Amino acid sequence: MKPNDILKPYIDNLDDNLKAIVNENSNELKNEVIGFLFSKAKRIRPIFTYLCALLLDKKIDKNIHNIALSVELLHSATLIHDDVIDESLKRREEESFYSKFGSKKSIIIGDYVLSLCLFALSEIQNTQILKIFSDNIIKTINGEISQFDSRFTLQSEQDYFKKTAAKTASLFVCVAQSVCCLKNANSKIKKSLENFAYDFGTVFQINNDIKNILSSQDDFKNGIFTLPYIYFKQENPTCDIINFSKNQALKYTKKALNKSIEIMNRAFLELEFSENIEVKNYLKSLCNNLLRM
16 A cells, blocks of 8 residues: 555545434534535545554454544534634635524534534443543633634734644644553553644644745634744734735744754654554655645
């Protein structure tokens, strides 16, 4: 199997499970929901789930598949709700549920997808996994609240990372904790994988923020000033952030990218516990793709 195909059978299984769980708990929006779940989804969180499991051993069982399924459904539900909050008309280059149905019905659809996540979690029959997901869902929501309350306010670099940890990194940490629980990993390995997940999630969000600046700038329009804006203001304290030029965008996104590389280099030191070189190389390739501007 080629390195880039290492996860293909697992992702194929995930796709089958996504279709099955919607079909088994269907409503009149079944086709719309399936269309959304398969519209250019990157599957980063399920991929991360499988890679974490493979770092610990080479066994991918039904419970690991259900973690991958649950985290993808949970992430999808948050995207639907995010589009309502941000009044986004597009999602993955398609018309958003908010655009098609308005805020009220979109919230209901998001709640429906969240309920599918809970159904998938219940299949694991492990109360510790439910607690792990519950704790990290609360952190994610707190991160969203923090972001909403700080709109049009330029935060400090420290506050940005704190918000990012809650809003994005917490779901990757949730995956690491869940996999370690199911694999009975010792406390040292658990802590290392949690640290890696935290840093991976942080880098993932920084680079989403970079791509937003270099494309739509929707974050700026919604009053969300991300790391490149923070770096701009640190070096130009008297300049109005609204005058952030294209050249400055390139300069400060590059600085944010360098910060991502620094974080990721540190993160990989946490994976010394694993002897699975193939998976570690896959993770490095995945990170290199994330760190491309």
